[in-house]
Amino acid sequence: MIETSDFLNSIKYGSIVFPEVKESPITFLGIAKQPHYEDVWSNIYAFYFDVNAEHGMRNLFIDALLSNIAKHDSQFEFDFNFNIIREYSTENKGRIDLLLKSHKEAIIIENKVNHILNNDLNDYWQSVESPSKIGIVLTLNRVLNVPHPQFINITHLELMQSVMQQLGGYIIGSNPKFITFLTDFYQNIINLSTTMDTQNIKLFYNYNSEIVKVVELQQNVKQHIKSEVKKAAELIGLKNYTLGGANEDRFSYYVSSRNNNLLYTILFEKLLSPERELMIIVELQNDLLKDREQYKSIDFDNSERALMKEEAFYGGKERYAHFALQIFHLENADIENLSGYIARKINESKLKCIFEKIEAIVPVRQ
Template sequence: MNQPKASEVALQVLQTFLNTNEIPTVKGKPKTFLSIAKQPHYENVWSNIYAFYFNVRESHKLNNLFIKSLISLIRESSLPDSKTIFETFLNFDVVTELGAKEQKRMDIALFNNDQAILIENKVYHMLNNDLDIYYNELDKIEKVGIVLSLEPISKDKIEHPRFINITHLQLMQRVMQYLGTYLLKANDKYVVFLKDFYQNIINLSQPYMEQENINFYYQHQQKINQLVHYKFKLREHILSEVVKVGNELENLEKYEPRLNSFNDKRLVYYVCPHERNLMITVVYEKLLTNERVMHIAVEMQGDLLQNRNIYKEKIQFADEEKAIFANHFETTQEGWAHFAIKHYSPTPQQIGKLAEYIHKIIIDDHLLAIYNKLAAFF
């Protein structure tokens, strides 16, 4: 009786793993405007945003939403007078980078004639500030300091009896809790900005992966890595098959994009030997996705696009060739343009013999004929 091969046993083990385990979905974090601008964690940027929304006279028209939210958290704190402090907090100024002694600067100060809230804004930096200097800078009857941080800070790490810790997420969650009653009069544009800022804080306050997903990986690490290995091997197979076609076609030279460039692992060019700006391009990257699609295009670049209107006028193309002309060849403003293009969804069996499949469709679907007519014209 023939024993199964080691590769067959490995495949059976992986198949059993996939059949008996639901692979958890790792939820990515939504992009925010600050992350797009590469400034998701800059403290001075956050301070300026907070200052804008704390200012009740600003154009956001959210009135006292932020100060109300902050004071509600202060009144829930462990300060001895927390239940009675700041029964009103009106006509206050909002200042960022307020100068203090010893060339120190207070991140955000909210104050009127008798009251002050002093905010030390922390994102990733450690708390190593002399809080006494900040607290003593403004002489007010009612005064509280706040260390606003990403992670909670224990009371023993805040060496000042009148400073408390509130996290950015706590403050923004309270803002969102109260937001509904302010929406009618609010400026919609700044509500959108506010929600985006809130998402940015959520992104930085919570880990990228949930603990259960991390646990799942380490419980099944070997099998998961085997599956990843299979994916890499499939990509290598696809690439080698695509390259093989380029080596076989006459009047074309295979060209692979530079290693680690944008197009590496995405596509391969088959380039015209006497006109390097004419090529057939095979884009295969989505064969490894759930879509399992690819496209093949006759493409032009550079100088060949300067008088692009003449090709369809001066070269005699058959009707079946015209049927696959790209719609936007004459109008695209890119430095490259598809002259003709076809999309494909090969079966796993066709991917198994991808070189043979590509070679056949390039001929049968008239892509090679179109390329040859253009090459002869040049």
């Protein structure tokens, strides 16, 4: 097992390389909080399978589907003069997600995203009368054993990759708007289909003990920062107040003894980043924002105004507003004695002058 310091140095100087973890691009379905809804996907598929629909891509989707079917059944043929039926009723009161049916052929599609495959595929098969038919279980992940001999498994990604590979031949005459939607849908499927890289998994388990120690070290540093931020409030004689939940790891308030809607906001979340950034803010909330114009009568000097966010403050309508702020970049020694650093910076900064001038004109409210 590598010592924690040696492990970190190996990463820093490149002898152990961790691949960059990239966030998945956001999609319209992701924004709508519907990235994995099967009904939504089935409706999108139904639209694009329609060769006469407004998208103008004609038989792109059915061609892509047939190219995937051919890998399992090279003899299956399909007439492009077909109907698309959503939620086709079966004999046992089931519902087929998508049925593509021509005069002599049928494609039965069971669409699965995150749900398990527990559908009565035999009922689906028996409920569709056609001289030539095939069943497809469309899934995110590969299904090794489809529980019906006439059904094959195609993944959403396989289908959409075929669509995108063939798209170039259908661009002319297609509607650009629906190409954009199609590309976004493809990205949505990539987002849900792509699992963690094998190399990342291997690295994690190869260096599991060392990684656990690093995570523990980070938590200890975070706890030290939070404790020091709280202690600094005592040093300057103000009450410390912290919101619960995730915000507890982001910022803390020092509350005015005269009016509890006047505060210093100590934003410390970036102290854990390489920038080691600390932001101290003079913040007003609630009743102190009912008449923002009153603060224009306060005599601030130029050095104080340089810290003020007047345009945002006077133009805002929220229940809280940042009146002034200052950003500090700390050294290791500063973080070691963070409480003293914060207390000193507040006492030395023009932020304190701004805070006290506002405090002098606001009503008492505790």
